[in-house]
Amino acid sequence: MDLTLLGWGDAGWGDEMFYGALMTLAVASCSYAVGIVIGTGFAAMKLSRLWVLNQIADVYTTVVRGIPELLIIYLVFFGGGAVLRMIAKGVFGYGEFIDLPLFVTGMLCIGVSAGAYATEVIRGAVLAVPIGQIEAARAVGMSKSKRFWRILVPQVARYALPGLGNVWQLTLKETSLISVIGLVEIMRQAAVGAGSTKEPFTFYITAFVLYLGLASISNRGFLRAEAWANRGVRTA
Amino acid sequence: MDWELIQESWPVLVAAIPETIMLVISSLALGFVLATLIAVLRLSTNRACWAFAYGYVYIFRSTPLLVQIFLIYYGSGQFRPFFEDIGLWYFLRESWFCAILALTLNTGAYTSEIIRGGIQSVPWGQLEAARACGMSRSLLFRRIIFPVAIRQALPAYGNEIILMVKATSLASTITILEITGEAKRIIAETWSPVEVFIIAGAIYLTLNFIVTRGVQWAEIKLSPQLFRDRPSMVARLFRGAKPDADTAVAVDQQVR
Numbered sequence: 001m002d003l004t005l006l007g008w009g010d011a012g013w014g015d016e017m018f019y020g021a022l023m024t025l026a027v028a029s030c031s032y033a034v035g036i037v038i039g040t041g042f043a044a045m046k047l048s049r050l051w052v053l054n055q056i057a058d059v060y061t062t063v064v065r066g067i068p069e070l071l072i073i074y075l076v077f078f079g080g081g082a083v084l085r086m087i088a089k090g091v092f093g094y095g096e097f098i099d100l101p102l103f104v105t106g107m108l109c110i111g112v113s114a115g116a117y118a119t120e121v122i123r124g125a126v127l128a129v130p131i132g133q134i135e136a137a138r139a140v141g142m143s144k145s146k147r148f149w150r151i152l153v154p155q156v157a158r159y160a161l162p163g164l165g166n167v168w169q170l171t172l173k174e175t176s177l178i179s180v181i182g183l184v185e186i187m188r189q190a191a192v193g194a195g196s197t198k199e200p201f202t203f204y205i206t207a208f209v210l211y212l213g214l215a216s217i218s219n220r221g222f223l224r225a226e227a228w229a230n231r232g233v234r235t236a
Numbered sequence: 237m238d239w240e241l242i243q244e245s246w247p248v249l250v251a252a253i254p255e256t257i258m259l260v261i262s263s264l265a266l267g268f269v270l271a272t273l274i275a276v277l278r279l280s281t282n283r284a285c286w287a288f289a290y291g292y293v294y295i296f297r298s299t300p301l302l303v304q305i306f307l308i309y310y311g312s313g314q315f316r317p318f319f320e321d322i323g324l325w326y327f328l329r330e331s332w333f334c335a336i337l338a339l340t341l342n343t344g345a346y347t348s349e350i351i352r353g354g355i356q357s358v359p360w361g362q363l364e365a366a367r368a369c370g371m372s373r374s375l376l377f378r379r380i381i382f383p384v385a386i387r388q389a390l391p392a393y394g395n396e397i398i399l400m401v402k403a404t405s406l407a408s409t410i411t412i413l414e415i416t417g418e419a420k421r422i423i424a425e426t427w428s429p430v431e432v433f434i435i436a437g438a439i440y441l442t443l444n445f446i447v448t449r450g451v452q453w454a455e456i457k458l459s460p461q462l463f464r465d466r467p468s469m470v471a472r473l474f475r476g477a478k479p480d481a482d483t484a485v486a487v488d489q490q491v492r
Contacts, residue, residue, distance in 0.1 A: 062441070063437070063441065065398075066398070066402075066440060066444040066445075067402070067436075067437045067440045067441065068402040068405030068406075068416055068440060069402070069405075070405045070406060070408065070409075070416055071405060071416050071419060071436055071437060074416075074429060075429050075430070075433040077429075078424075078427065079429035079430055079433070082429075169298070173299070173300040173301075174300070176300035176303060177302060177406075180409060187300075187302060187303065187306075190306075191306075194310060198314075199314055200306070200310035200311050200313055200314055201310075201311035201313075201314035201315065202314070204303060204310060204311045205307060205311065207303050207306075208299050208303050208304075208307060211298065211299045211300060211303060212298050212299055215299070216298065219298075
């Protein structure tokens with residue numbers, strides 16, 4: 001194992017791997033944001049009184065949680081361009097081939113998958129708010145929006161935090177799958193390095209350590225956030 | 237929608253189901269043995285054992301399965317002379333061996349946490365009562381701890397099985413032609429992802445549906461007393477039970 005390969009600068013791959021890690025972080029953060037937005041929307045649908053909305057949200061979570069992410073990535077990667085082209089042709093009369101940027105493709109795939117998990121987390125957190133508190137808020141004459149922002153949101157955020165921390169960890173790990181479509185993040189960079197130096201172990205163990213580092217640091221961050229959110233909450 | 241393509245490709249994808257099932261069953265079986273061992277180490281009072289189990293679980297749960305697979309399959313190539321010397325190269329050059337090894341190590345880490353949770357959920361009073369009756373350690377484990385823990389851990393383990401069915405799709409990245417591998421091949425040949433995705437997706441959903449119902453059936457079989465008052469066990473089985481609201485928060489979403 002030749003560790004000089006991992007040096008900084010032109011001679012080594014250290015800086016390339018570092019930028020790969022930044023790309024992983026960027027794509028994971030964007031997918032996570034997409035996932036939370038989707039998750040909030042579908043959680044609202046699952047909690048709605050309308051049967052149709054319930055069913056749509058159920059189908060979404062069942063399908064996305066039951067199908068491998070890799071398959072979803074292939075669908076969007078190979079099919080996304082064709083769909084865009086169809087829209088472009090139909091609406092703008094533009095018939096050239098369009099490709100979705102890799103970053104956007106990856107972000108959408110991982111975001112959709114993270115969204116399914118986030119849906120369950122947020123739905124659970126909303127249901128964990130005692131109904132008596134909502135009744136009490138109504139009894140003191142709070143308006144609907146005030147009940148939502150003052151009673152529901154702060155508690156849901158607190159209850160959802162551990163679950164959302166899990167969703168972040170999964171998002172971070174799932175970004176490794178985007179390497180199969182060629183976005184240059186940790187995994188892809190490691191594959192490129194392994195291919196040109198014939199030292200695959202050196203590069204994949206580096207990737208392994210980078211993921212471990214990212215996961216540990218962010219895990220610590222979430223634990224802190226939880227401690228902050230639960231300050232003043234009495235526990236046994 | 238290209239119906240001809242659907243007609244042509246579904247037998248190919250269905251023919252790949254045994255490959256997926258073989259991967260799932262062998263890695264789950266091996267992983268369960270490994271997980272029991274790790275869980276016991278994790279619950280041991282010996283500090284070294286505890287640290288080893290903790291580190292193992294932490295490392296394997298914090299890194300993507302894809303890295304683990306590549307590290308074993310491609311990474312081992314760097315030390316080929318060494319592995320040839322000790323006679324392991326014969327296995328490590330086989331992609332199915334590397335896939336099963338990686339999946340086993342991975343599921344072992346997740347499953348050990350499930351088993352540990354199950355064992356820790358056994359009420360202390362029951363253990364005291366069993367000891368008071370004069371049960372030996374092994375009898376205590378067989379008659380009290382194991383049966384109670386397994387019922388407690390079953391729903392979480394059902395989740396793990398589904399995650400494993402999904403995880404086997406990563407074996408396609410090291411040339412194994414299971415369902416996702418075949419799907420990728422057909423998509424790359426025909427450039428019609430939607431049709432192939434629908435078939436492959438339907439196969440995965442069916443597999444996971446069978447797993448879910450199988451686990452529910454096992455749950456009812458193992459603790460029929462909990463379901464006696466329900467209108468009909470069979471009806472419940474086929475309607476599907478929604479998880480209770482308060483358990484939804486605690487759902488531990490482990491992912492690879």
